[in-house]
Amino acid sequence: MAVADGLRPTLLRLGRELRREKIAGVSPQQVGLLVSIKYAPGMTVGALAADERVSTAAMSKRISRLERDGLVERTPSEKDRRCVGLTLTDEGQRVLRRVRSRRTAWLATRLDALSPADRAALAAAVEPLTRLLPEEEGR
Amino acid sequence: MAVADGLRPTLLRLGRELRREKIAGVSPQQVGLLVSIKYAPGMTVGALAADERVSTAAMSKRISRLERDGLVERTPSEKDRRCVGLTLTDEGQRVLRRVRSRRTAWLATRLDALSPADRAALAAAVEPLTRLLPEEEGR
DNA sequence: CGATTTTTGTTAACCTGGTTGACGGAATGC
DNA sequence: GCATTCCGTCAACCAGGTTAACAAAAATCG
Numbered sequence: 532m533a534v535a536d537g538l539r540p541t542l543l544r545l546g547r548e549l550r551r552e553k554i555a556g557v558s559p560q561q562v563g564l565l566v567s568i569k570y571a572p573g574m575t576v577g578a579l580a581a582d583e584r585v586s587t588a589a590m591s592k593r594i595s596r597l598e599r600d601g602l603v604e605r606t607p608s609e610k611d612r613r614c615v616g617l618t619l620t621d622e623g624q625r626v627l628r629r630v631r632s633r634r635t636a637w638l639a640t641r642l643d644a645l646s647p648a649d650r651a652a653l654a655a656a657v658e659p660l661t662r663l664l665p666e667e668e669g670r
Numbered sequence: 671m672a673v674a675d676g677l678r679p680t681l682l683r684l685g686r687e688l689r690r691e692k693i694a695g696v697s698p699q700q701v702g703l704l705v706s707i708k709y710a711p712g713m714t715v716g717a718l719a720a721d722e723r724v725s726t727a728a729m730s731k732r733i734s735r736l737e738r739d740g741l742v743e744r745t746p747s748e749k750d751r752r753c754v755g756l757t758l759t760d761e762g763q764r765v766l767r768r769v770r771s772r773r774t775a776w777l778a779t780r781l782d783a784l785s786p787a788d789r790a791a792l793a794a795a796v797e798p799l800t801r802l803l804p805e806e807e808g809r
Numbered sequence: 810c811g812a813t814t815t816t817t818g819t820t821a822a823c824c825t826g827g828t829t830g831a832c833g834g835a836a837t838g839c
Numbered sequence: 840g841c842a843t844t845c846c847g848t849c850a851a852c853c854a855g856g857t858t859a860a861c862a863a864a865a866a867t868c869g
Contacts, residue, residue, distance in 0.1 A: 535777040537796040546685015613846040638674040641802045649798035656795030657676040659788035663780045752817040
């Protein structure tokens with residue numbers, strides 16, 4: 532299918548480009564995690580891993596890095612002491628707030644350079660794109 | 671800008687998803703390289719690196735892996751012996767041919783699951799998406 | 810010409826982020 | 840009470856990125 536052929540390389544390239552730009556010393560992926568934790572404090576490692584469709588081991592490592600940087604905190608759960616609940620530290624909140632404004636800088640700039648028609652086409656494509664993702668909790 | 675906010679996480683997730691699926695033991699990135707080399711045999715490491723907007727060191731490593739797997743060959747250039755020209759091996763050609771049909775399998779399947787309207791929206795977005803990429807040689 | 814500078818690619822050391830497999834400890838199920 | 844299952848971590852590994860140092864070839868300058 533022609534659409535897939537055109538879409539694939541572009542998505543790969545864009546993904547790499549986006550992954551590259553870190554803001555305030557935090558990678559986009561880490562920012563995504565911070566957002567998730569912010570809106571669901573106390574979330575477990577496993578849940579986050581499922582959300583991102585990644586192994587728990589991988590998620591554990593990502594969390595460890597965030598913890599090392601003082602952005603999140605692991606607090607053993609009361610009811611099930613196998614689980615650890617994740618929460619943002621004050622620093623984490625600060626970083627998130629600071630990053631919010633700049634996080635889309637690169638992309639926004641590129642979008643601004645497009646014609647209105649192109650922008651409209653992209654806006655219309657956002658929804659379908661999310662539907663390409665493996666479902667499992669429509670976040 | 672709302673578009674950027676919606677687009678970013680989706681592009682990141684899709685990029686990861688696409689990067690994940692390797693076909694015939696070759697990653698999508700590697701396939702991309704193979705394609706580039708196929709259509710411009712004799713290409714140098716530096717040129718490829720510029721193309722993919724990556725350091726020459728990174729590209730050198732990627733090439734080394736492909737060489738290790740017997741898919742490409744480095745042949746020192748005649749005219750400028752600092753450069754190495756890259757060409758596909760027979761095995762590389764075979765792999766590429768074999769992969770061609772399957773390379774968009776995952777994405778094509780997901781696309782098939784969408785409504786015609788969604789598919790149309792995505793088709794219309796392909797061009798604008800490529801325009802988001804840092805230019806420098808329109809691919 | 811010869812000395813210096815620039816270019817090209819490789820290597821080393823380091824980081825992120827992914828995998829699988831082993832394992833300890835907590836919750837569950839007889 | 841004991842076996843099992845589930846959760847998170849750790850270790851070992853891999854791909855792919857970065858920067859910095861380097862060798863060798865090419866280009867430039869005096």
